[in-house]
Amino acid sequence: MIRETHQILGDSAGTSHELTMIRFRPDQPTAKIYLQAALHADEQPGMLVLHHLITRLEQAKKKGLLKAEIVLLPLVNPLGMTHLAFGTHRGRYHPVNAMNYNRHWPDLDALIHQDSEDLSHVFSNNPDENQRLIRQIVKSKLEAQTPVTALERLRHMVMMEAYDADMVLDLHCDDDALNHIYIVPQLMPDYQDLSDWMGSAATMTAEDSGGGSFDEVWPGLWIKLARRYPNVAWPKPVLSATLEYRGLDQVAEEMNKQDADNLYQFLVGRGMIDDHPLTPPSAPPALPLTALEYLRADRPCLMIYHLPLGSIVQKGDVIAEMLEIEGEGAFTTKRPLKAGTDGVLFALNLTKLAWPDHIVAKIAGRQPLEGKGVNLLSD
Ligand SMILES: [Zn+2]
Incomplete structure (x- = not known):
């Protein structure tokens, strides 16, 4: 060596x-x-x-x-x-x-x-x-x-x-x-x-x-x-x-x-x-990277994940709930985060605080998703 x-x-x-x-x-x-x-x-x-x-x-x-x-x-x-x-x-x-x-x-x-x-x-x-x-x-x-x-x-x-x-x-x-x-x-x-x-x-x-x-x-x-x-x-x-x-x-x-x-x-x-x-x-x-769905938060919230890593999901399945932390629904309203494609849930976040456009889950789907553009990576 x-x-x-x-x-x-x-x-x-x-x-x-x-x-x-x-x-x-x-x-x-x-x-x-x-x-x-x-x-x-x-x-x-x-x-x-x-x-x-x-x-x-x-x-x-x-x-x-x-x-x-x-x-x-x-x-x-x-x-x-x-x-x-x-x-x-x-x-x-x-x-x-x-x-x-x-x-x-x-x-x-x-x-x-x-x-x-x-x-x-x-x-x-x-x-x-x-x-x-x-x-x-x-x-x-x-x-x-x-x-x-x-x-x-x-x-x-x-x-x-x-x-x-x-x-x-x-x-x-x-x-x-x-x-x-x-x-x-x-x-x-x-x-x-x-x-x-x-x-x-x-x-x-x-x-x-x-x-x-x-x-x-x-x-x-x-x-x-x-x-x-x-x-x-x-x-x-x-x-x-x-x-x-x-x-x-x-x-x-x-x-x-x-x-x-x-x-x-x-x-x-x-x-x-x-x-x-x-x-x-x-x-x-292997599957095409264009079939990878990034699920993102749309406002500041606390992520409460319901499904573990490795879950096989179908479009519409609730992966997590997002607890609102500001405004009228703060600390009383939870909104569901749903899978937009069929596939395997393979990545989540360690930190449960999320903010607008922040990726909070990744699903490796089977079908290429529309509107992916040329940049297929998260950042
Ligand atoms: Zn890296």
């Missing part, structure tokens, strides 16, 4: 941020796997999952079972760890520019064609060679960049590590939720085993969620290249997904250890680790 500690110069004078990478590298790696957690720095379950995965990988390395290089960044966003204020920690948005840390990641296809190059003459009939070539170009384009801010330096370092990975897994969590996954549709159902091993209550697909999230960068490059150069031999898109490990408070030794064991078994099943393969219980098939 190799521990790499990088210093990222901060934006404020006299500060820097520490980024730790843990690397396992067999002599002849057959692939590269990149895992990160806490990009939203206030989401800690993934950190503990990766801690346990590191322990499993150390054992596998000692036994000579590792086939792939595996690099783990259990705290990929040290910038977001600095937001301690008023007795609490926030880590979702960058205070300097209010940007969500998991938005506005670059489009690599656009990056390598930024000067309108036509690369069609450089490709061969070999998809692996074409992949190597594209990765070299991506690398050279990244190396030519000069990041200026601490956030740009961090992103640059992360991209320089992830650009040549064959699997890129980004561990997050929701507020109060069951395990679920966001992934591009081109990877499903090929990676149903990832959903199965994670025990994903809802696996939701969108090629472009409208937010430029980290997981869409990696398969997106190959999907766009295949469209741009349809006659070239391309490899399958790189596996990448956002793995949502339940809710903010779901940091627990045994539970997250089991999550790590499951992730380990997924890698075994994919031939990345030469250990005994097991069979996972099956998870539901």
